[in-house]
Amino acid sequence: GQNIDQPTEMTATEGAIVQINCTYQTSGFNGLFWYQQHAGEAPTFLSYNVLDGLEEKGRFSSFLSRSKGYSYLLLKELQMKDSASYLCAVMDSNYQLIWGAGTKLIIKP
Amino acid sequence: ETGVTQTPRHLVMGMTNKKSLKCEQHLGHNAMYWYKQSAKKPLELMFVYNFKEQTENNSVPSRFSPECPNSSHLFLHLHTLQPEDSALYLCASSLDTGTPSYEQYFGPGTRLTVT
Numbered sequence: 001g002q003n004i005d006q007p008t009e010m011t012a013t014e015g016a017i018v019q020i021n022c023t024y025q026t027s028g029f030n031g032l033f034w035y036q037q038h039a040g041e042a043p044t045f046l047s048y049n050v051l052d053g054l055e056e057k058g059r060f061s062s063f064l065s066r067s068k069g070y071s072y073l074l075l076k077e078l079q080m081k082d083s084a085s086y087l088c089a090v091m092d093s094n095y096q097l098i099w100g101a102g103t104k105l106i107i108k109p
Numbered sequence: 110e111t112g113v114t115q116t117p118r119h120l121v122m123g124m125t126n127k128k129s130l131k132c133e134q135h136l137g138h139n140a141m142y143w144y145k146q147s148a149k150k151p152l153e154l155m156f157v158y159n160f161k162e163q164t165e166n167n168s169v170p171s172r173f174s175p176e177c178p179n180s181s182h183l184f185l186h187l188h189t190l191q192p193e194d195s196a197l198y199l200c201a202s203s204l205d206t207g208t209p210s211y212e213q214y215f216g217p218g219t220r221l222t223v224t
Contacts, residue, residue, distance in 0.1 A: 030209035042111050042215035050209065091209050099151040
């Protein structure tokens with residue numbers, strides 16, 4: 001079966017760095033997405049990785065290792081507004097997105 | 110504001126009621142999706158439409174009936190629901206379904222409670 005694993009909840013301090021991991025087992029691979037979802041709001045796109053390596057976008061970076069079935073989202077200089085759920089999703093060989101359950105990130109002052 | 114709107118935002122219905130959820134996208138996209146989001150569970154893909162044609166139906170019970178009259182509008186018709194159908198129903202759109210890098214844009218969802 002297809003499976004995406006990510007931690008249920010993480011806590012970090014304002015101004016710090018946090019890394020949210022995602023491991024996957026899917027039928028084929030056509031890229032990995034990270035989305036951010038604030039409570040009561042729509043998920044919004046953060047990043048897309050299809051090749052191995054690190055993609056940097058401002059305070060957020062996303063890393064992919066296809067051989068290990070592993071990705072992480074790195075958030076730097078954390079701000080209170082970064083408190084949200086972070087969803088990892090993999091596009092399989094049928095171009096369907098397989099979703100993780102999300103990681104709730106709590107930022108403390 | 111993602112360019113995808115959903116109405117109503119909240120809905121409470123009895124098990125014998127019939128109601129419809131509406132989604133509209135203002136992005137010029139050709140693909141639209143219905144997802145179910147339950148607490149602490151992964152997003153569940155329900156239906157996919159590409160150029161108004163249904164391309165996926167992921168074993169969704171017949172009490173959920175989608176309708177896509179054009180590429181900008183998507184409906185989910187509900188009847189004789191069960192309490193376990195209570196969840197957040199999200200609509201999304203993308204340019205199309207065949208290009209992996211095209212991200213999906215989500216609406217804010219309809220919070221459905223079945224009593």
